[in-house]
Amino acid sequence: MAEPRGGHLTLVDGARVAVVGGGPAGALFACFLLSAARRSGRHFDVTIYGGQAGRQDGYGCGLSAGVLAHDFVRDLREAGILLPESVIQRRISHFVLETNLGSVRLASPGAASSVTVWRGPGPRGAASPSSAVNFDRLLLSSALAQGAVLVPGYVRKVVPCPERGGPPRLVYGDLNRQETEADLVVGASGLNSRFPTLVAELGFGYRPPGTIASVQVELETTQYGTCRADTDAITVFMLNLPGVMFASLTPKDGYQTVTLVGEAVGDRELGAFLDHPVVRRRVCPGGGQPRVVCRCRPRALNSAAVQPYADRLVMVGDAAASRLYKNGLHSALVTARAAATTALEHGVGREDFARYYEPVCNAIAADNESGRWLLHVYERVLGSSPWVARRILNAVAREQVQLPPGRRPACDILWHTLTGDVPYGELRRRVLSPGLYLSLLREGLASK
Ligand SMILES: Cc1cc2nc3c(=O)[nH]c(=O)nc-3n(C[C@H](O)[C@H](O)[C@H](O)COP(=O)(O)OP(=O)(O)OC[C@H]3O[C@@H](n4cnc5c(N)ncnc54)[C@H](O)[C@@H]3O)c2cc1C
DSSP states (O other): OOOEETTEEETTTEEEEEEESSSSSHHHHHHHHHHHHHHHTTOEEEEEOOBBOOSSSOOOOOSOOOEEEEEHHHHHTTTOOOOOTTTEEEEEEEEEEETTTEEEEEOOOOSSEEEESSSBBBSTTSSSOTTTTOHHHHHHHHHHHHHHHHOOOOEEEEEEOSSOOOOOOOEEEESSSSEESEEEEEEEEEOHHHHHHHHTTTTOOOBOOOOEEEEEEEEEEETOOOOOSSSEEEEEEEEEOOTTTTTEEEEEEEOOOOOOETTTTTHHHHHHHSSSSSHHHHHHHHHHOEEEEEEEEEEEEEOOOOOOTTTTTTEOOGTTTTOOOOOOHHHHHHHHHHHHHHHHOOOOOOOOOOHHHHHHHHHHHHHHHHHHHHHHHHHHHHHOOOOHHHHHHHHHHHHHHHOTOOOHHHHHHHHHHOOOOHHHHHHHHHHHHHHHHHHHHHHHHHOO
C-alpha cells in the first residue's frame, strides 16, 4: 500500500513495513516511524524480522564492547527511551591511555559520561542477575510497545517486484520458509550477516560497507581478588603490537571486555595482547590470570555502503554507514531516524531516499575521512620518537592538573576521539588550531 503520489511512492494508511533485523538500527527505525506516524494520525503495520534478536536466554556479548556514548544516550532520551539502572553495567567517567612509555588518565571534560551495557544476554554463566535486561532487548521492547510485531528467524531472500515501483517480497523463516509482501523493506541486518550480500545481488547499485576484522573476549574478574581493574574507566592501548590497530578494555560488572581491531586480528594477536606486561598489569594489578569466558570475531565497519536504497528499500545502521571505529550505535540511531523521516514525510521511492536520506549517510562517510586523518596523525606523532611521545603524555597529564575542565585542549581532543561523541571533522579542526600547540608546548616544557 504505497501509492504513487505526484510521481513519488508514499506510505499510505495501513502500509506494510518489513524491518530486516531487530538490532539497534531496526528497533530504532520502528520506534521513529511508529511514533511519528501516531503523531500524524497514520497507522502502519511494522513487522521486525528479528533473526536472533530479543533472546534473553543462552549467552552472547552482542558482538560489541557495549559502550553507549553520552550523545547516543541523550538522543535515546529525546526519543523517549530511558535506560533503567538494571541495563547499566558501569558508568564511565575516565579513559586511560596506556602506551609503552607510560599511561595517562583522562577525566571527563563535563558532567556527561558514557555507560556500558551488555548488548546480548551476557557471557556464558554470567553472574549478573537474570533480571538484568540486555540493551538490544530494551530497544526491541520499545519498538514492540509502539506497535511493531516481532517475527523471530532470518530473512533469506528479497524478490523485487517485476513492475517498477511494485512491492518486493521477502522469504523468511528458519525451518518453515514463508513469503510476504512489503510496501517498504528496511535492511537493518548489520554487517555480520549475509543479508547485505543478498541485497547487493539484486543489482540496483548497492555495495555493502567495507569491513575490518575484530576479536572480542570477556574476561571474568569477579572470582579473582587480584583482577580488579578500573571500574569507571575504559582503557585504550597504544602498544605497537603487530596487526593490532585498536585495543581496549571495557569494564562490566564482574567482567572486562577486550576488543581488538586490525586487518587480520586473530587468536595470535589476542594471545600477544593478553601476555603483554602493560595489559597484564592493567587487567590484574596484583598478578594472576583472568578467565576468558566468551569469544567472538565480528567484522567492524571500515567504509560506508554505496547507494543504500532503491524503490521501497532502504538500508540503515551498519548496513549503510557508521562512524569509523567509535560510537556506531549513534550512527545506527541517526540513519534509522533519517530513513524513517524520509519514508514518512517524503516517500519511499528511490528519488526520495536519494534526496533526503543519502546526504545523511554521505555526511557520516565524509566525517570518517577526517577520522582516518586524525588516527593517522596520532599514530605518527605518538610513534615518532619516545621523547616527543613522553612530552605529549606529560603535557596531557599536566593540563588536567593546571587547567579547569573544558579548557584543556589536548585532553578534550583525546577524550572526544576516544568516546566518539564529537564529529571527527570538528576534532580535526581543533587539532589544526594553534591553541593546542601553545598548550602542549607550555605544559610539555613545564613537565620534567
Ligand atoms: C568488536 C566491535 C565492538 C563494538 N563496540 C561498540 C561500542 O562499544 N559502542 C558502539 O556504539 N558501537 C560499537 N560497535 C559498533 C556497533 O556494534 C554497530 O555500529 C551497531 O551494532 C550497528 O547496529 P545495527 O542494528 O546496524 O546492526 P547489528 O547490531 O549487527 O544488528 C543487526 C541485527 O540483525 C539481525 N539479522 C542479521 N541478518 C538478518 C536476517 N537475514 N534476517 C533477520 N535478522 C537478521 C542480527 O541477528 C542482529 O540482531 C562495535 C562493533 C564491533 C565490531
